[in-house]
Amino acid sequence: MLKRSLKTAVVMCTLSIALTATAQAGTLENLERERSTTINYFLDANMEPNERLARVEASKRRLLDMERMVLRDKSLRGKSTPVVRRAFSNYDVTFLAHAATEKDLSMVDNWLEQFDVSTDALMAAKVGRR
């Protein structure tokens, strides 16, 4: 009886360890893909402004979810790969939707701000020859 209960306990312990160690693979990869698509919308010169706005808004909603999945993904903690290190080195770039909403900026403005480019600076810029 004792032997059986101990065996059960060991099995259950192993099971719980295995379950807690299960990694949510691919959260960061999914986010990177969605972010890349969103940035393509920012930069696509052939897209109409209304279409761009609609697409970016739809992306923002998906990004919010995906960013939360990454931020809650315990399997990424301390996972020192170049992709993970780069992702967490700049919150404002990786977690674009959260950072922009937090700062009351549009995603494109927040993104450009990370590279020291603002909408005002762009508007004030003059086309010229060097």
Next chain:
Amino acid sequence: MTRTPSSQTRCAFAAVLLAATVLSAPPALASQINWSPQSSERLVKLPPSYLKKSLDHDFQKSSLGEALSTTEENISLKGATLSDLQDAIASSDGDVRLELRHQFLGEKRAYLDMMSERNALRRQQLETKRRLFEDMLAHLARDEDLSPAAQELIKNQDAAAERFERTYADVDRKFFTSTMATESRYAQQFNQNLQAIEQLVARIESHKMSAAPTAEDDLPMTRKEHLRRLSADVQAELSIIEQEETMLGYMAKLVALDAMALAEDGMDAELADSDAARTLQPAKSVSFFLDN
């Protein structure tokens, strides 16, 4: 009761033989008896309160555990035999007493052999346990020994988590008021599950098996501190075994001395009964020369 010379000689010879062997007998230990627990990831992650029980259970199932258990049982039986013999010696005399004393010595020697074997088995168990705890500590140290890049990453991850938690509600409010959007399926499901998870986590934290081990002063110990404490306990037990071995050495010495005393008693009795010529002192034969 009279002692026959043959039984006295036999007892004396046996006692001398016993005295010679009692100090030189090595503990009998089969090399195939072992216990080999592995410092696995599973073992390192076991709840501290369960770790000791799990190891004890694993040990009991091993060949070393079974051998130790059998030896303990034999020692207990041998102790009862010694006690019976001691009582029998006290109530006997003559040849029977001599035979019983001889038997008592033999049993004492067997008892010491068993104790010695038990200590060797216990030493093997404790050395294995000590090595295991050292491996587990090394395992933990490896996990904690992070490269500067990994340390930097964890710092950034902590900062990101802190910023997210701080702004989470604010971001939700701004997003939903600006877009009139409803919560996504993920967000709805997540919030629903979160409450259940919080209840489960609270239950886990209050569960007796996940309680952190505490020191004498009731302060909680980390996993590393707990392992160090277990390792120190093993070291203390090893020191006690060393002391017990010294004690067994003294007991063996006493058995050898008793055996020599028994041999001497036998020889004295034999000499007293023998017809061997005694050396006469000249002074005692003076009377032969004083009268014609």
